[in-house]
Amino acid sequence: MALLLDGKKVRDAISKELQKEIEELGVKPCLVILQVGDLEESNAYISQKQKFAELVGAAVIHKRYEKDVSQDFIIADVENLNADEGVHGIILQLPIPAHLNAGKIIDHIAPAKDVDGLTATNLKLLAQNNAEGFVPATTKGVLALLDAYKIELAGKKVLMVGRSMLVGKPTALALLNKNASVTVAHSKTADLKKETLAADIIVVAIGKPRYITSEYVRSGQVIVDVGINLDTVGLKEEIPGKRKLVGDVDFDAVKDIVSAISPVPGGVGAMTVASLFENLVEACKRQVK
Ligand code: NDP
Numbered sequence: 001m002a003l004l005l006d007g008k009k010v011r012d013a014i015s016k017e018l019q020k021e022i023e024e025l026g027v028k029p030c031l032v033i034l035q036v037g038d039l040e041e042s043n044a045y046i047s048q049k050q051k052f053a054e055l056v057g058a059a060v061i062h063k064r065y066e067k068d069v070s071q072d073f074i075i076a077d078v079e080n081l082n083a084d085e086g087v088h089g090i091i092l093q094l095p096i097p098a099h100l101n102a103g104k105i106i107d108h109i110a111p112a113k114d115v116d117g118l119t120a121t122n123l124k125l126l127a128q129n130n131a132e133g134f135v136p137a138t139t140k141g142v143l144a145l146l147d148a149y150k151i152e153l154a155g156k157k158v159l160m161v162g163r164s165m166l167v168g169k170p171t172a173l174a175l176l177n178k179n180a181s182v183t184v185a186h187s188k189t190a191d192l193k194k195e196t197l198a199a200d201i202i203v204v205a206i207g208k209p210r211y212i213t214s215e216y217v218r219s220g221q222v223i224v225d226v227g228i229n230l231d232t233v234g235l236k237e238e239i240p241g242k243r244k245l246v247g248d249v250d251f252d253a254v255k256d257i258v259s260a261i262s263p264v265p266g267g268v269g270a271m272t273v274a275s276l277f278e279n280l281v282e283a284c285k286r287q288v289k
Helices: 007-025 040-056 071-083 102-106 120-127 137-148 168-177 192-198 268-288
Strands: 030-036 059-065 089-092 157-161 181-185 201-204 222-225 229-231 244-246
Touching: 007 040, 007 137, 007 268, 030 040, 030 071, 030 268, 040 059, 040 268, 059 071, 071 089, 071 102, 089 102, 089 268, 120 168, 137 168, 137 222, 137 268, 157 168, 157 192, 168 181, 181 192
Parallel strands: 030 059, 030 089, 157 181, 157 201, 201 222
Antiparallel strands: 229 244
């Protein structure tokens, strides 16, 4: 069995550290989460963030808009929150309905409060390898997980599977900043198996349940599974409405082949929440200085 890259364990260590930092800071960092509509998955992510906030002593304000809200209405709220000294971080819970432009809304968030690291300013700072920016939470979580297990990136062949603005692209940049030789694969990649087999480390974020099977991997590799998918396959019995959380990697099929792997749940997902609050605490420190 491969070494388990245990995100929960690392998250728990980070949460203790954050608890201490917040106590010392003497200010309760406040995160505002903007949600449009009522997606079940988003509700689950938001409740994880609320629980983590409670654990470390931060505050979360959850603002929910109706599905048909206008873009201008949300942007006006963002501008008010930017000016509100009691708010240290603002995030837009994705996905949002198709009539809204996530990039446009996010770019109205003040970079100093953009703790998801998704504004053009923070993405540019990431591209420049400038530590003044906020690194997107999932990307930061992937790197922190590898770092916690002392997995060296410099000089390694790392394959990033997926090129979304939320995960794949920022993660590829961050890996490059760590001196990895990064290849990015996507849905138009001609021979994905050839690419995965050539890599030392594979980070997968494609949103396809158990897509990476035993044929895609070989011994000695490190696999980081970012995928979070709800799937009915694999349940002991089919229960209407009941689904199981699985990654983009077929964990059971590859766990005895590779040398290290992050599980789903309990891998990158756990790290993402912790990384978001690390960014929030840092944002708060900078704002109250
Ligand atoms: P997107 O749907 O935005 O992007 C998926 C990417 O995967 C695209 O670049 C797409 O290529 C690529 N892709 C799709 N199918 C294939 C394939 N068969 N072979 C190679 N590449 C493929 O998803 P996200 O990046 O937002 O999310 C990916 C996964 O990560 C999801 O399961 C999501 O739930 C999860 N996630 C987990 C987080 C965490 O905290 N752990 C946080 C955010 C997301 P193309 O560009 O060509 O279309």
